[in-house]
Amino acid sequence: xxxxxxxxxxxxxxxxxxxxxxxxxxxxxxxxxxxxxxxxxxxxxxxxxxxxxxxxxxxxxxxxxxxxxxxxxxxxxxxxxxxxxxxxxxxxxxxxxxxxxxxxxxxxxxxxxxx
Amino acid sequence: xxxxxxxxxxxxxxxxxxxxxxxxxxxxxxxxxxxxxxxxxxxxxxxxxxxxxxxxxxxxxxxxxxxxxxxxxxxxxxxxxxxxxxxxxxxxxxxxxxxxxxxxxxxxxxxx
Numbered sequence: 250x251x252x253x254x255x256x257x258x259x260x261x262x263x264x265x266x267x268x269x270x271x272x273x274x275x276x277x278x279x280x281x282x283x284x285x286x287x288x289x290x291x292x293x294x295x296x297x298x299x300x301x302x303x304x305x306x307x308x309x310x311x312x313x314x315x316x317x318x319x320x321x322x323x324x325x326x327x328x329x330x331x332x333x334x335x336x337x338x339x340x341x342x343x344x345x346x347x348x349x350x351x352x353x354x355x356x357x358x359x360x361x362x363x364x
Numbered sequence: 365x366x367x368x369x370x371x372x373x374x375x376x377x378x379x380x381x382x383x384x385x386x387x388x389x390x391x392x393x394x395x396x397x398x399x400x401x402x403x404x405x406x407x408x409x410x411x412x413x414x415x416x417x418x419x420x421x422x423x424x425x426x427x428x429x430x431x432x433x434x435x436x437x438x439x440x441x442x443x444x445x446x447x448x449x450x451x452x453x454x455x456x457x458x459x460x461x462x463x464x465x466x467x468x469x470x471x472x473x474x475x476x
Contacts, residue, residue, distance in 0.1 A: 292467075293452070295463065331413040334413065342408075351456045355408045
């Protein structure tokens with residue numbers, strides 16, 4: 250149980266384009282989803298928290314207009330990196346948590362490379 | 365003061381030995397504690413959760429929690445080379461808190 254998927258697993262795009270990453274909870278309803286970013290050899294950095302049906306809460310220093318998060322259903326959240334630049338190249342990981350639980354289950358991650 | 369602190373390592377142990385990973389946290393009201401394992405290039409995977417003082421065993425893994433001293437540890441018995449990874453400690457700081465606080469992780473290397 251508690252499986253979280255992410256799509257795509259990797260993506261290469263040109264600078265200035267937008268990229269959408271999907272995060273799905275496959276066997277449970279995720280009332281809360283989290284988006285993290287991780288640069289090589291660094292720790293996880295929480296970008297934002299999204300609750301189903303409401304606006305995401307962004308961490309300090311994360312541009313909400315650049316990283317658009319939508320959590321329209323209890324099993325799907327999307328992160329769109331708008332006008333991506335090479336410095337946005339990173340490993341993006343989502344996690345999901347069910348209502349009443351405090352355990353987060355992570356997706357396999359999406360490796361974004363912006364040329 | 366960081367909310368959750370771990371020794372970054374690297375921690376090296378020979379195959380078959382016990383690996384001991386430690387984590388301290390700042391909020392005395394913390395309720396839930398988690399250990400995740402992250403292989404290089406992969407996302408974290410949950411190993412164990414612990415909520416009460418004492419030991420909790422799951423196979424070769426034992427989590428230990430001491431709320432009075434504000435530390436949580438993970439013991440890996442009969443360490444295997446496949447245990448080589450970064451281990452992340454995560455703490456839910458208060459009931460109903462929206463997020464976990466993660467330590468920076470301890471890199472473990474098990475030497476064959």
